[in-house]
Amino acid sequence: MDDKILQIINTVLTNRGKKTLEVFNRDLRLRDDIGFDSLDLAELTVRIEAEYGIDIFEDGIVNTVGEILKKIK
Amino acid sequence: MELFYVDEQNSEIITWNNFIDQINTTKIYNRFCYNSSIYSVLKHITISIIYNKPIILLDGDFTIDEIENLTGEREFSRFEEKLNQKLIKDKNELIKILQHESFDKWSLTLFTSGTTGLPKKVTHSYRSITRNVKTSEIHKNDIWGYAYNPTHMAGIQVFLQAIINGNMLVRLFNIIPSLLFSSIEKYSVTNISATPSFYKTFLMSNMTFPSVKVITSGGERFNESLSLQLKKIFPNARFKNIYALTEAGPLFTSTGDIFTVENTEMIKIEDNRLYLHHSLLGNFNFDDEWYDTGDIVEIVGNNPLQIRFLTREKELINVGGYKVNPHEVEQVLLQLDEVNDAVVYSKTNSVIGNIIVADVILSKPITEVQIRKFLSSKIQEYKIPRIIRFVDKIELSRTGKIKRI
Structure with missing residues (x-):
């Protein structure tokens, strides 16, 4: 599951022409560390929903990679 | 030192004196404004008003192809003209000019997503664009969080509301969340006008912003659960929704999702579609008496007329x-x-x-x-x-x- 999420995050980064992540770290913050803006997060949530059927931002409070994993468990 | 504009992301701190000096030393004017710096756009708009000259606003991130499609030009240097310099003494004089002169030769042109392909060009006069600016003593100490693109209708409205009242502007638009939160705190922002999408950024802040007194929301529908969460984050704020169109500027405001229409003869509702009287509109390619907004509304009360927005028919x-x-x-x-x-x-x-x-x-x-x-x-x-x-x-x-x- 970690690999799949890493791959989705990297797809979003590649599409924006940003550097992809090599190591997966659950503490990474989506906005401040990975550098996602609102549009990136919107794309991320649509891609994750397509894969897992879960809207991770439904209640608006996902800040880190680890919190995504918790939501889709 | 009285501040006029601050942008923590670009470390720009502009005092009113800096701003007026820069206006006073500007010698060349170009009616086309194509610039990605928010402050430069605001300065350009101010100069156009003071010198009573038309301005055409282009988004700083338009590509050259888009610019050519819209204006027929790829480059604007041939539109440069020399200014007969006027000297403005200070902030008070600038505000007085903005409040009292009519600027009959000034016009502001901007582009909005058209329904048929190319964006639509809309031109406003000073009178029509400042129709909703409120000036009074109570607005004297407002500090505005600037959360819109300065080349779009909402951004122009916030800018004019702020400058005509001599208020300070704090950039909140397109900056990283940590700077967004710290800017509001550091400069004690009192008023924010933004889209619901923008306000969603605050849900992850785990902070409260007691300095904010008015939260205005527009551009998209505002849902009830977001509103409840925001009331905790901005505990002292009054919440207002605004319905505006690039073609007409701001039209109605509300506190919840029901808008009260004061000027009922200026609108018409037929088969649940909202039409505006042409006198509310800026200038664009349109000659009929009633303009179809494409918005579908329901009437929820009469005397006064109250409406709720349901959906847009347009495919935008x-x-x-x-x-x-x-x-x-x-x-x-x-x-x-x-x-x-x-x-x-x-x-x-x-x-x-x-x-x-x-x-x-x-x-x-x-x-x-x-x-x-x-x-x-x-x-x-x-x-x-x-x-x-x-x-x-x-x-x-x-x-x-x-x-x-």
């Missing part, structure tokens, strides 16, 4: 308050030899209202990265599909659900 896609015309994006995709057919539509999500998705049928191989590179040379970033799917056949409906990406 609202991406965090920016309107995207899917036909425009499709036409650009079809310019690629490798693309046989394309359909552009929206996918709703809970972060911002919609993102843009394109289904594309290829005739020859091309990668998603190559398509993106081509699109970014042709159209603004927010119009570029976030998800491009290569498909064998195109679904008929734009609202068709995606099962798998």
